[in-house]
Amino acid sequence: MSNQISKIISTSFVQAFLELKANKLRSTLSLTGITIGIFCIIAVFTVLDSLKKNIKEEISTLGSDVIYVGRWPWMDEGGEYKWWEFWRRPSMSMTELRAIQNNVSDAGIVTLQLSINGKTARYDDNEVSGFTTYAVTQDFEKLQNIEITEGRYLSTAELDGGAPSTVIGSELYENLFKSNVNAVGKTISFLGKSYLIVGTLKKTGQNAAGFNFDNCLIVPYQSVSSAIDLKSLSYDPSLMIKAKPGALLSEMQYEVEGALRAARKVRPGEANNFAINKLSQITQRMDVMFGLINAIGTVIGGISLIVGAFGIANIMFVTVKERTKYIGLKKAIGARSIFILIEFLIEAMILCILGGLIGIILVWLLSLIVNTSTDLKFILSLQNMLIGIFTSAIVGIVAGFIPAYKASKLDPVVAIRSL
Numbered sequence: 001m002s003n004q005i006s007k008i009i010s011t012s013f014v015q016a017f018l019e020l021k022a023n024k025l026r027s028t029l030s031l032t033g034i035t036i037g038i039f040c041i042i043a044v045f046t047v048l049d050s051l052k053k054n055i056k057e058e059i060s061t062l063g064s065d066v067i068y069v070g071r072w073p074w075m076d077e078g079g080e081y082k083w084w085e086f087w088r089r090p091s092m093s094m095t096e097l098r099a100i101q102n103n104v105s106d107a108g109i110v111t112l113q114l115s116i117n118g119k120t121a122r123y124d125d126n127e128v129s130g131f132t133t134y135a136v137t138q139d140f141e142k143l144q145n146i147e148i149t150e151g152r153y154l155s156t157a158e159l160d161g162g163a164p165s166t167v168i169g170s171e172l173y174e175n176l177f178k179s180n181v182n183a184v185g186k187t188i189s190f191l192g193k194s195y196l197i198v199g200t201l202k203k204t205g206q207n208a209a210g211f212n213f214d215n216c217l218i219v220p221y222q223s224v225s226s227a228i229d230l231k232s233l234s235y236d237p238s239l240m241i242k243a244k245p246g247a248l249l250s251e252m253q254y255e256v257e258g259a260l261r262a263a264r265k266v267r268p269g270e271a272n273n274f275a276i277n278k279l280s281q282i283t284q285r286m287d288v289m290f291g292l293i294n295a296i297g298t299v300i301g302g303i304s305l306i307v308g309a310f311g312i313a314n315i316m317f318v319t320v321k322e323r324t325k326y327i328g329l330k331k332a333i334g335a336r337s338i339f340i341l342i343e344f345l346i347e348a349m350i351l352c353i354l355g356g357l358i359g360i361i362l363v364w365l366l367s368l369i370v371n372t373s374t375d376l377k378f379i380l381s382l383q384n385m386l387i388g389i390f391t392s393a394i395v396g397i398v399a400g401f402i403p404a405y406k407a408s409k410l411d412p413v414v415a416i417r418s419l
Contacts (some may be wrong), residue, residue, distance in 0.1 A: 052324070071086045148167070166197055308395065312395070356392025
């Protein structure tokens with residue numbers, strides 16, 4: 001029995017490749033639908049898996065035990081996003097920072113930061129705008145992936161005293177200093193003051209929390225107080241709070257909420273006039289978005305697979321007709337109908353798997369192009385490859401069943417006389 005099955009499989013392989021060789025155009029056109037379908041499905045799976053992996057890795061480096069407190073919630077709070085109410089909320093300030101430091105026992109690191117856009121920096125005759133300024137207090141660098149390439153980071157004395165010192169991002173450095181010069185020790189004009197550059201940042205790109213340290217200035221929070229109104233609704237300072245080792249984030253969040261309500265004199269029963277955000281909210285929203293994209297890609301791929309299945313079925317019907325006499329001779333010498341059925345099913349599966357493999361190879365080539373030309377890292381996993389092959393095999397069985405069943409039911413006498 002096992003010898004018969006192995007012989008059927010080997011025969012089916014040979015017949016499938018002979019079919020491809022003898023009818024190149026017909027086979028290629030029929031396999032195109034399978035190739036496109038598998039390509040769409042596996043490409044979507046690969047992109048989504050890679051993006052999820054990159055996002056989770058980045059979030060893990062930023063810390064899953066950090067909360068961000070400001071006026072604006074990152075997601076809706078169980079209903080309509082009431083931006084007009086969020087906009088009128090009072091901004092975070094040093095008062096809230098001290099309230100957290102003094103009253104939240106589970107808080108390990110607390111820092112205040114303000115993102116400022118639309119300002120201009122000048123060095124000699126070069127003037128640059130379009131960058132982001134991060135005005136920060138102590139320990140900001142401990143909560144973000146900040147790496148210094150030259151010089152140093154802002155000192156405690158500079159941060160506490162509001163000294164006009166700054167750390168500059170790589171992109172802003174290139175725009176301000178056209179020639180290849182060391183920016184450390186140079187002075188730039190910003191917000192009506194002269195800021196001393198004490199360090200330059202390594203190029204990292206935008207992170208999951210929304211910080212772009214490539215095109216930025218980092219300055220002491222107090223150094224901008226004389227140039228802008230920190231309490232203005234035009235700005236949105238935010239607190240970043242990291243839990244102590246071993247402390248539960250949920251418990252710390254509860255403490256933070258109580259401390260801020262007390263500091264802001266929010267009465268019992270009144271809604272919070274601040275929003276507490278977590279990076280896990282981003283992943284949850286991403287999962288919903290990825291699920292939708294996944295469904296769309298699967299539908300598109302499924303339609304292509306249906307078209308491809310009709311093409312494979314057409315090949316198999318033609319193949320059965322061309323081999324009618326051959327089938328009759330096999331049945332006449334004792335071949336069982338089940339083995340005829342299996343032989344044609346395997347042949348249909350092989351044709352579909354070939355189309356699927358071409359689609360998988362195209363996804364692999366696409367991932368290589370993306371990885372070499374961009375900072376994104378796309379990885380075609382073994383799991384997705386197996387999904388592609390398994391899906392191709394299933395399509396082959398479905399597409400080839402009716403032609404294979406028809407072949408297995410041929411009367412040997414009628415089949416032999418047909419040609």
